[in-house]
Amino acid sequence: MPTTILTDIAEAKIAQAAGSGSQVAITHVALGDGNGASYNGEFDQTALRRERVRVPIERRHIVSPNAWRVKAEFGADTVAFDVREAGFFDAGGSLIALCTFPEAEVRRTGAIVYLIDHVLNFSRVAEGLIIVDAPDDELFDFALSMLTEQASQRIELFNINEAFYHEIGRYVGDPK
Numbered sequence: 531m532p533t534t535i536l537t538d539i540a541e542a543k544i545a546q547a548a549g550s551g552s553q554v555a556i557t558h559v560a561l562g563d564g565n566g567a568s569y570n571g572e573f574d575q576t577a578l579r580r581e582r583v584r585v586p587i588e589r590r591h592i593v594s595p596n597a598w599r600v601k602a603e604f605g606a607d608t609v610a611f612d613v614r615e616a617g618f619f620d621a622g623g624s625l626i627a628l629c630t631f632p633e634a635e636v637r638r639t640g641a642i643v644y645l646i647d648h649v650l651n652f653s654r655v656a657e658g659l660i661i662v663d664a665p666d667d668e669l670f671d672f673a674l675s676m677l678t679e680q681a682s683q684r685i686e687l688f689n690i691n692e693a694f695y696h697e698i699g700r701y702v703g704d705p706k
Contacts, residue, residue, distance in 0.1 A: 564614030610640025
């Protein structure tokens with residue numbers, strides 16, 4: 531099972547931001563190959579052992595008062611390597627959370643879309659300090675399903691109009 535830790539830098543930044551009105555915005559996720567070996571992350575770690583690729587976080591939502599789910603996608607054109615580590619970085623480039631994968635759970639990037647769907651746990655900081663400012667996945671999924679339904683209806687109307695044209699030689703609404 532992957533191990534995820536909140537780094538010392540994260541704990542300090544979140545505690546500092548708590549009373550000041552500032553924030554620690556986790557904006558990117560990076561993948562690395564761990565220099566070719568699985569390992570256990572350290573709380574004082576400030577970077578991945580060997581970062582290979584980084585992308586912006588696409589979606590996030592809260593799952594509990596001190597945890598939120600992060601989703602990101604690495605395209606099929608990503609260089610191929612075995613993923614042994616993932617890092618979650620703030621807007622300033624600091625490593626906030628680190629996830630390491632045991633050898634049995636190493637997956638390969640490249641030629642396929644590599645998806646990150648990971649829960650970040652902030653139990654090292656006091657409850658109430660973590661605020662997720664992000665769209666709700668349920669709302670996004672609803673909007674996507676409604677757009678899909680509308681597209682389906684438009685295709686059906688197009689097909690009906692085409693059948694009408696083939697039957698009487700003109701489209702509905704064309705002048706006679």
